[in-house]
Amino acid sequence: METGFTTYNKSEFIETDTGNKVSRLSLISGSQNIVLGGKTIVHSKCTIRGDLRRAGPSHQAAVLIGRFCSLGEASVLRPPYKTYKGVFSYYPLKIGDHVDIGENSVVEAASIGSHVRIGKNCIIGRFAIIKDCCLIEDNAVVAPNAVIPSFSVVAGGPPAKIVAQLPESTQDVFEAQSKDNYAKFISV
Template identity: 90%
Template sequence: MELGLTTYKKGEFIETDTGNKVSRRSLISGSQNIVLGGKTVVHSRCTIRGDLRRAGPTHQAAVLIGRFCSLGEASVLRPPYKTYKGVFSYYPLKIGDHVDIGENTIVEAASIGSYVKIGKNCIIGRFAIIKECCLIEDNTVIAPNTVVPPFSVVAGGPPAQVVARLPESTQDVFEAQSKDKYAKFVPA
């Protein structure tokens, strides 16, 4: 399926040196704790909570996002948290390359592998791990601490279920689609 051009008003997006396109209407909290790998699009009303992080001498970024990712309108990305022995802590949220997150989706996962598509209106629970080459259907709820195996198609929930397997060519297909989507996201 060939994608058409998606245009945006040039003044609405900030383009970084590494090709990231970030909507001025997105909410980025704690930007010093967010790493965008490059050529990632952050759409309007997307919220990224980099201000929620683990304090300490081994400080690392709260949210790490790979290359050629698309973060849908009104999606929310926030690091997972837990209380251990009375201490409340946030942990990093790591997202691989070529990941497409749909509109109105909430992500509190520990990690999302590369070559993953997450549909619209999904909830990815705290500390969930989505391995590489997965497709999460629209309106799916993945319970906290769930591990989604590679090459899975997941739907439903809670709890979501693996409903199909993806072919070995998934990585190549998702990579080509994410690069095409980025290339066709152009100013009007």
């Protein structure tokens, strides 16, 4: 499936040394606690909450995002939280390589593996774990603490259910698509 070029206004995006393209219209809080692996696109109105992190002397990033990811317009990424023995704490949100998060999706997962597609208007509940090579269909609601096995297609909800399995070639297909999308995201 060949995708067309997506153009953007060069003045709207900041390009980092590692090739990340971050919209000036995105809301990034606590940038010192956010790690972008490189060649990641953060679209306009995307919110990344790096300011929500565990207090204490150890400096652990609140949000870790891999390479060749695309964070859709108006999506929200925030670390999961819980109260344990009366202490309220945030925990890191880890996202692998070649992950595409659709428009208006909210992610509070503990981890999202590599080669994952999350559709538009999805909700990924607190501490959910999505393994490698998964497809989360548009409008899916993944329950908190859910574990989605590799090569799953998930839809519906709440809570979302596994509706199909992906072929073993998924990793290669998703990787090629994410690299192609990045290469075709060009400034005018």
